[in-house]
Amino acid sequence: MKIYYWAPFLSNIATVSSVIKSIESIKTYSKKSIEISIIDSVGEWGKIEEKTKNIKIIRLYNKSLIDKLPKGGVLKSRLTQLFIFCFSFFKLLKLLKKNEPDYIVAHLIVSLPLTVMSFLHNKTKLIIRISGLPRLNLLRKIYWTFFEKNIYKVSCPTIATLEKFKSLKMFSQNKLALLYDPVLSPKEIIIKKKEEITLNLDQKKIIIAIGRLTKQKNFSFLLSAFALLKKKYPEYHLLILGEGEERKKLKFIIDDLKLSKCVNLLGHKENAYKYLKKAECFILSSLWEDPGFVLLEASYLNIPIIASNCPNGPREILQDGLGGFLFNNNNKENFIEEFDNFFKSSKKDLKTKLIKSKKYSKKFTKFHHYLQIKKILDI
Numbered sequence: 063m064k065i066y067y068w069a070p071f072l073s074n075i076a077t078v079s080s081v082i083k084s085i086e087s088i089k090t091y092s093k094k095s096i097e098i099s100i101i102d103s104v105g106e107w108g109k110i111e112e113k114t115k116n117i118k119i120i121r122l123y124n125k126s127l128i129d130k131l132p133k134g135g136v137l138k139s140r141l142t143q144l145f146i147f148c149f150s151f152f153k154l155l156k157l158l159k160k161n162e163p164d165y166i167v168a169h170l171i172v173s174l175p176l177t178v179m180s181f182l183h184n185k186t187k188l189i190i191r192i193s194g195l196p197r198l199n200l201l202r203k204i205y206w207t208f209f210e211k212n213i214y215k216v217s218c219p220t221i222a223t224l225e226k227f228k229s230l231k232m233f234s235q236n237k238l239a240l241l242y243d244p245v246l247s248p249k250e251i252i253i254k255k256k257e258e259i260t261l262n263l264d265q266k267k268i269i270i271a272i273g274r275l276t277k278q279k280n281f282s283f284l285l286s287a288f289a290l291l292k293k294k295y296p297e298y299h300l301l302i303l304g305e306g307e308e309r310k311k312l313k314f315i316i317d318d319l320k321l322s323k324c325v326n327l328l329g330h331k332e333n334a335y336k337y338l339k340k341a342e343c344f345i346l347s348s349l350w351e352d353p354g355f356v357l358l359e360a361s362y363l364n365i366p367i368i369a370s371n372c373p374n375g376p377r378e379i380l381q382d383g384l385g386g387f388l389f390n391n392n393n394k395e396n397f398i399e400e401f402d403n404f405f406k407s408s409k410k411d412l413k414t415k416l417i418k419s420k421k422y423s424k425k426f427t428k429f430h431h432y433l434q435i436k437k438i439l440d441i
Contacts, residue, residue: 107119176213244428270341280370
């Protein structure tokens with residue numbers, strides 16, 4: 063069996079880790095002989111060779127172009143995606159015609175393989191993996207519906223997203239499948255959480271937030287809400303892990319609200335576990351998440367979670383608040399209320415929530431992912 067993964071990315075996003083761990087899960091647990099490769103469109107996968115040293119990479123280019131393409135912001139990202147579509151179209155078509163993989167699993171810029179399949183008449187089957195809550199504008203709905211015949215399966219990362227697609231009736235019901243992302247690797251977590259951090263956090267109560275510094279993660283809301291929180295709970299210190307186009311904006315907010323002594327923008331960290339283990343709680347302020355990898359990581363480490371009740375992951379992962387604390391999206395007053403509830407919770411009540419969320423997070427291990435994907439791939 064031959065499987066190709068297609069996931070062109072422009073920045074360090076959670077989907078990259080999901081692709082790698084998905085491949086690792088198949089290699090680790092399958093007893094069949096399976097050839098798995100990642101298709102590198104313009105050099106994006108070549109930039110993280112250390113992470114992919116045990117995975118075969120098929121390059122569609124002679125010289126890497128990723129550093130020359132515009133990034134950051136919606137317009138620049140769209141231009142780069144359009145370039146990748148045009149640049150890779152015939153190269154991908156030629157590759158699939160020549161090598162005839164059994165499956166191509168598409169995570170990002172799925173419009174390209176979706177279109178290419180119309181020109182293929184071989185055994186290759188296309189699986190679209192919904193990597194996050196999709197923005198289903200009218201054009202995308204029409205596009206996906208028109209090319210629906212080219213799709214073998216559409217996998218969804220949460221039950222809520224699966225049910226949404228069922229209600230939209232864009233795809234045949236038998237083409238939809240639930241596939242939890244392989245977020246957690248217990249052996250890796252055990253090792254990483256033991257690493258020490260150099261930041262001096264002694265005698266500080268730490269709140270952690272993690273994610274790219276983008277509009278989606280809504281850190282501007284978190285900073286303004288934290289400024290109010292500090293008046294009531296002055297002992298808390300906020301650490302934000304992540305990098306992105308809103309860094310300057312967030313730095314300005316921090317200075318404007320006079321939070322520089324109690325908030326740190328630490329940038330992207332390869333190992334978030336060693337920071338999470340120091341936290342009193344983890345806060346997710348996102349406008350949308352599906353499922354929300356950091357929620358699962360915090361759950362697995364038994365860190366209390368306070369999350370926005372955004373679509374689709376938080377409510378599902380925290381089981382309507384049984385596994386954590388949910389506040390109304392963009393509502394500072396409700397955020398403070400839920401933080402009060404967290405702060406006043408007894409050890410017994412917190413333990414009950416932690417057990418609930420950790421139990422749910424175990425659905426997102428590499429082994430559980432393999433049990434689901436082997437049915438989709440008919441391994």
